[in-house]
Amino acid sequence: MSKAVRCQQTANSVDEFVVLEEAFKSRLTTLYYNNAYKDEPAKDFHTFLSSLKDKIVHIIIQQLQTHGAMKFNLVLEATYFRSTLDKTFFEQEEFQNVAFKTPNYTIFSIINLPDIINQACMTLLDEESKFEGNSSGRSLLIIDGLLIRSRPQSITPVIQPQPVIQPPPVAPPSPPVVPLSPPVAPLSPPVVSLSPPVTPL
16 A cells, blocks of 8 residues: 555544554554644644654553564655756755654553553664765755554464473392201210120130
């Protein structure tokens, strides 16, 4: 969806994010905040992003309650212009659509969520500052709006290692029991007769 279509679809929204697209059974969601069609649009990025931080936090909390974990990123859209002279020295203006993006942030709980949103906004401001420094005379015409793109994040269960059960130690085999024989009595000496020999008659 082009930026022009986004702006037209959300022209009647008043100071709110509007759901533009839901794909894959509402697992991929795109929300848009239209600044260009407001009666008094924000004119600088810092003021614009600061005014939306609480709204972004509220949206992320709602999606966390639905999905348990999620990924999101922010896209800041703006239009720049530059005045040039053609060959006949007639002044003309060149327009350029620019989108500043954050990396994806993975969120599992609301702990430190405001800090994460602050970090995301600072990333957008840094990206805009780099572009302005290299824009070759381009000036900001208008801040068009801000996109929130989100999708649920699957949670991989943490498998706790199971304790290793060691088998009980095996006792060494006992030596065989040898029965003790009773002591053998010593041999008796031969019996010697002490009678005198008999003389024959």
